[in-house]
Amino acid sequence: MTTSHSQGYLVTIICESVLQDRLVKLLSTIGASGYTIIPAKGAGSHGRRMGDIAGYNTNIEVKTVVTKEISDQLLEDLKELSSNHALIAFRQKVDGLFD
Numbered sequence: 003m004t005t006s007h008s009q010g011y012l013v014t015i016i017c018e019s020v021l022q023d024r025l026v027k028l029l030s031t032i033g034a035s036g037y038t039i040i041p042a043k044g045a046g047s048h049g050r051r052m053g054d055i056a057g058y059n060t061n062i063e064v065k066t067v068v069t070k071e072i073s074d075q076l077l078e079d080l081k082e083l084s085s086n087h088a089l090i091a092f093r094q095k096v097d098g099l100f101d
Contacts, residue, residue, distance in 0.1 A: 007097040008099065010068060010069060011067065011068055011070055011072075011095055011096065012065060012093060012094045013068060013077070013093045015065075015080065016062070016063050016091075017061060021062075021083060026039075028076070029064075032076055034066045035068075035101070036066065036067075037065065039064050040062065067096065077093065
């Protein structure tokens with residue numbers, strides 16, 4: 003039994019929740035077909051982000067599966083946002099059931 007899988011790049015962005023609307027617009031502009039956003043808690047170089055007060059000191063995790071070219075553009079565009087906001091982003095090559 004053979005199964006055909008799609009291949010792409012999973013880009014994960016963990017950032018301040020205040021960036022959510024800008025990220026959604028950016029993803030749409032560069033051609034991402036979809037994304038997932040979930041609340042995120044934790045600690046890092048920008049301090050603790052516990053998410054206990056909505057909209058204050060909170061983080062989100064944004065995930066999208068895109069082509070290599072779109073992931074390149076996304077990571078480049080995120081550099082500007084990371085200069086003024088707590089933000090990390092990384093990508094991983096993935097295969098699975100997506101289009």
